[in-house]
Structure formats: C-alpha cells, structure tokens
C-alpha cells in the first residue's frame with residue numbers, strides 16, 4: 001500500500017510529483033506529502049487527508065526544485081495525521097525518505113538510535129530510515145571518508161541502511177548534501193524506474209510514469225537505483241553494479257483517464273465486454289476443432305511439468321480474487337474433474353494443510369503484489385524443497401500484472417489482460433480472472449479427456465457470445481439500475497444469495513456493496529439461510545437472489561420464496577422469463593448455460609453497488625480505509 005514517486009530532471013519537480021501521486025492515490029489516501037531539494041535545503045510539505053489538501057497547501061508556496069520525492073499514505077504504523085505523513089527526515093532535516101511497506105524491526109532500530117541521541121517525532125516505522133542514513137553519513141565524515149565531498153557516501157549510507165532493515169519495503173531518498181541524486185531501493189515491495197530524455201522518475205506503479213515515458217525498468221528485490229540527471233545506475237544490496245535492460249510499455253496515457261465516465265469504477269464496468277474479447281482472442285486456439293484432439297482448445301501454453309500426474313489444485317487468494325477462485329474451483333472440478341481447494345492466503349500461510357502429492361498451486365492476484373498471497377506461495381514453495389519429486393512445487397500465477405512480484409515466485413503466469421484498473425473495487429479484473437479459470441478448466445478437461453470435444457466446443461461458443469450479451473446488459477441496465485438504486489439511500493443491510501457457481505457471485509455482490517457504499521451486506525449460499533441468517537430478515541432487508549436456469553434454479557427460487565415469506569424485498573438476478581410473481585423486482589440476465597452465467601450475473605450487482613454508492617455521494621473510486629494493492633500483511 002502507499003504510493004511513492006520521485007523525479008529528477010530539468011522541469012519543476014512539484015507538479016510532476018503531484019500528478020504522479022494522483023495516479024497512485026488508489027494505493028492509499030490517508031495523507032500525502034513531498035520533499036524537494038531547494039537551494040541546498042530539503043523543503044518538505046505534508047497534509048492530512050487526500051491529495052487535494054496537499055495541493056491546496058502548496059498554492060503560492062515557492063518550491064524551485066528539479067528533484068523531489070512524494071508519497072500518498074495508507075496508514076500502517078501511526079494514525080493518519082500530518083506528523084505521521086511522509087516524507088520523514090532525520091534530526092538535521094538533510095535526509096528525507098518516503099516508504100511503501102513495513103520495516104518490521106523498527107522498534108529495536110529506533111531504541112538503538114534514541115540511545116545515541118536521535119530524536120523521533122512520528123509514530124511510524126519509516127522514520128528510522130532517514131536517521132540511519134544520516135548517522136552513516138556522519139560516521140563516514142568522522143572516519144575521514146570525505147564526508148559529503150565523496151559522492152559514493154550517499155549510496156553507501158543507503159546501502160548499509162537497507163541491509164539493516166527487515167520487512168517488505170520500497171523507499172526513495174533525497175539528501176540536501178547530494179542535490180543531484182535520488183536513491184531508490186526495493187525489498188519485496190514494487191517500484192519502477194522511468195527513463196525519460198534527461199529526466200528520470202520512480203513510482204510504485206506504472207500509471208504514474210506513462211504520461212512521461214514508456215521506457216521502464218523494474219527494480220528487483222535487493223536492488224538500489226541511483227537516479228541522476230545523467231542516467232540511472234543499478235546496484236545490489238552488496239554494492240555490486242548491475243546491468244539491467246529497460247522494457248517498453250506501449251501503454252497509452254489515456255488508459256488512466258476517466259473519459260466520459262464519472263468514476264473509474266463505472267468506466268471499468270463498461271470495459272468488461274472488451275476485456276472478455278481480448279482474453280478470448282489471446283487464449284482460444286482458433287485452429288482447434290472439436291473432432292481434432294491433437295491441439296489444445298486454448299493457447300495457454302502451460303508447461304507440461306505443471307500438469308504431469310496432476311491430482312489436485314490448491315488456490316491461494318484474497319478478497320475478490322478469492323471469489324474468482326471459488327468459481328475457478330467449480331469449473332476445475334465440474335469441467336475437468338480435478339479436486340480443488342481454495343484458501344484465503346492470509347489464513348493458509350499460518351495453517352498450511354498437510355503436503356499433498358502432484359498438486360498444482362495457483363496464486364490469484366490482480367495486482368500481483370498482495371503480501372499474503374505472495375507469502376502463502378513462497379511458503380508452499382519453501383516447504384516442498386528437499387521433498388521427493390512428487391511433492392515438487394509447481395506454481396502458477398493468475399494476474400493482471402505480468403511484471404509484478406508474483407512473476408518472480410511462480411513457474412508460469414496467466415496474464416489476464418484486463419488493462420489498468422484504477423477503481424479500488426475490482427470489477428474488470430474479476431471477470432478476467434474468471435475467464436482465466438474457464439481457459440484453465442477447458443485446457444485440463446481436454447488434456448485429461450474429461451469432456452467431449454462437443455461439450456468443449458459448446459462452452460467456447462457460449463463464451464464467445466458473452467461480450468455482446470454483456471454489452472446488451474450494460475446498455476439496458478446502467479440507467480435502469482441508477483433509478484432503481486435511489487430507494488436504497490437509507491438501507492442499512494443487504495443479503496445476497498446464490499447457489500452452485502453463483503454462490504461466489506453472491507459473495508462478490510455483497511463485497512462490492514459494502515466496500516464502496518459502507519452498507520452492511522452478506523453473501524450466503526441460498527440453502528444456508530434457513531440455518532440461521534433468515535432470522536435477520538424483515539421488510540427493511542432487501543434480499544438479492546441469483547437464480548439462473550440449471551441444476552439449482554428451482555432450489556434458489558424456493559429459498560427466495562422463503563425470504564419473501566419473511567417480508568424481505570426480493571430482487572431477482574434472473575432471466576426475464578422467471579415467473580413474475582416470485583420477485584418484487586428483476587435485474588434481467590440472458591438465460592445462458594448455468595456454467596457461464598457468473599460472467600453475466602455479476603454485472604447488475606456491480607452496477608447496483610456502484611449506483612447506490614454514487615447516489616450516497618461517496619468516493620466510489622477511493623473508498624475509506626482501503627487501498628488497491630495490499631502490500632502489507
């Protein structure tokens with residue numbers, strides 16, 4: 001969480017840093033700050049709350065600087081107050097640091113520094129970093145190593161400091177005595193370097209770079225970058241110089257604009273048909289025909305070592321990615337006959353299940369940076385080392401960021417190709433993750449000869465129709481649901497129910513609503529209501545029931561009737577043809593194959609959550625207390 005940026009070049013740093021922070025605000029927005037090196041001094045400005053507060057504070061302030069660093073915070077250590085906002089400085093105010101991550105051993109470091117007379121002014125873990133750097137710098141001066149006259153001392157001080165830190169962090173550092181360099185270091189938290197013409201940038205995520213440059217270098221764990229007006233040098237934490245090649249992004253800066261939409265979330269909901277098209281284009285093999293079993297129906301091109309003697313799949317994920325994984329379990333079990341377990345990564349990392357043979361381990365994370373998911377995968381890999389071959393770790397990542405940290409951990413990636421998602425609430429990345437599971441299940445079903453060619457063809461044909469069906473629904477429902485949502489302005493609780501493959505959609509509908517509208521909402525398997533939750537129902541609690549024709553259709557309708565008998569207002573996510581008297585209102589969904597239905601049933605639930613939150617005047621794209629990329633435990 002938290003976003004960090006840095007700039008060094010010939011332009012005025014302040015505006016570049018602020019616009020970079022704007023693009024990273026989705027990572028945290030409790031407070032913001034920046035520090036620039038102006039006339040041989042560090043000038044630091046910080047403000048509690050969103051970035052616009054910092055902007056306002058800067059109006060009329062002179063900051064003549066071509067070098068600076070900035071930060072937007074999601075509080076971990078210490079309240080979201082100005083005194084805890086980054087950048088943090090040492091006692092002398094000559095070293096300033098921004099951090100994304102957590103320094104786990106900060107308590108002992110702080111105690112040590114305090115015993116040597118350092119004074120601390122914040123409750124953060126970060127503040128130890130500028131103090132340590134300043135102390136190393138003054139020791140070098142005392143040791144006759146040339147003090148600030150020796151250019152290598154700043155790098156060396158940062159290098160020795162990061163070697164003292166435990167935890168997952170990315171930092172950017174400026175020092176008034178070295179006005180021509182920014183030092184950037186990475187250990188388990190993302191940071192990229194942007195290379196422009198005579199100007200260089202760093203940022204926690206690429207959206208902050210694309211309006212300046214498409215040439216990007218991702219720092220790896222244990223690396224330090226020195227940014228100067230002349231170029232970028234990379235070192236490892238041991239101090240060796242490294243040669244690294246940048247890559248070209250080919251991202252249009254307009255990808256990170258809202259266009260005609262009021263919020264990124266709404267834009268991203270409307271992008272879903274094209275996301276599904278792009279996934280189909282990339283991953284369906286157009287050369288496959290149902291009668292010819294020699295080539296796979298998909299273009300996943302997963303290595304045969306991932307599939308060899310495969311007995312089960314184990315998935316690790318959090319939040320919405322966990323919901324997509326529950327649909328994945330359904331697909332892998334029902335289409336490919338592979339027993340699958342889905343774990344909350346945050347739980348599994350502290351309670352691993354007994355090792356099982358021939359298991360494919362999958363990490364599902366749109367950001368590729370979720371700390372719990374990465375830690376669970378790393379632990380699974382670790383505990384398989386030195387075990388017999390059948391326990392060997394086979395790791396697959398499903399992510400929207402092929403260049404993110406998960407890529408360093410797994411054997412292969414399925415890139416879900418959803419494009420940048422800025423809204424904190426995941427929408428298009430959810431449907432793209434579900435698409436990845438369709439492809440994986442189809443590939444495995446074909447490899448294991450679990451489904452006939454005809455059934456695979458039927459599923460693929462159904463998937464090909466999804467983008468147009470989504471478009472029709474969006475066209476018909478966006479304004480319908482906008483009007484419909486008004487009646488929930490004062491509603492305090494919602495229940496979502498579904499069964500089978502649509503149970504995870506009930507969970508996702510509830511999560512979307514609670515995270516952006518702050519309404520209490522629960523998702524349940526419809527058949528479970530009578531075992532307790534039905535006691536919650538009365539005429540003030542709307543119940544959204546997902547009832548799609550198929551195996552459990554009649555069952556869900558009966559469960560819905562049970563809710564109605566308790567006076568609940570019943571909203572059906574169901575085909576128009578469903579008997580009119582069951583539901584009080586219907587958010588209509590085309591009557592597709594039940595197995596494909598989650599791709600469509602999620603749309604009205606996303607729109608419902610969005611419009612309820614928008615009517616309430618809430619900050620849909622940056623809901624309180626949340627951040628898009630959860631890089632802390």
Ligand code: F6R
Nearest residue numbers: 319320321365366367370425426
């Ligand atoms: C909800 C949401 C979160 C994320 C979760 C995992 O809308 O976005 O629940 O799904 O934080 O994030 P990733 O997928 O990046 O691992």
